[in-house]
Amino acid sequence: MSKxxxxxxxxxxxxxxxxxxxxxGVHWALASIAAFLVIMALLxxxxxxxxxxxxxxxxxxxxxRQAGR
Numbered sequence: 001m002s003k004x005x006x007x008x009x010x011x012x013x014x015x016x017x018x019x020x021x022x023x024x025g026v027h028w029a030l031a032s033i034a035a036f037l038v039i040m041a042l043l044x045x046x047x048x049x050x051x052x053x054x055x056x057x058x059x060x061x062x063x064x065r066q067a068g069r
Contacts, residue, residue, distance in 0.1 A: 004020035005012050015023070
């Protein structure tokens with residue numbers, strides 16, 4: 001079974017290949033989740049602030065008031 005080197009806590013550790021793959025997989029998964037959250041926050045706040053600047057925030061209450069006129 002082959003050995004690989006991973007860096008954890010600033011130290012190099014020699015581990016089995018399957019352990020190294022698992023270690024890298026967890027890090028990729030956490031990085032992917034973090035990237036997804038950052039993108040979602042950018043989209044949300046971008047849309048929120050652009051609607052505030054344009055002033056076209058149409059809540060359900062506003063729509064009902066306009067329909068009743």
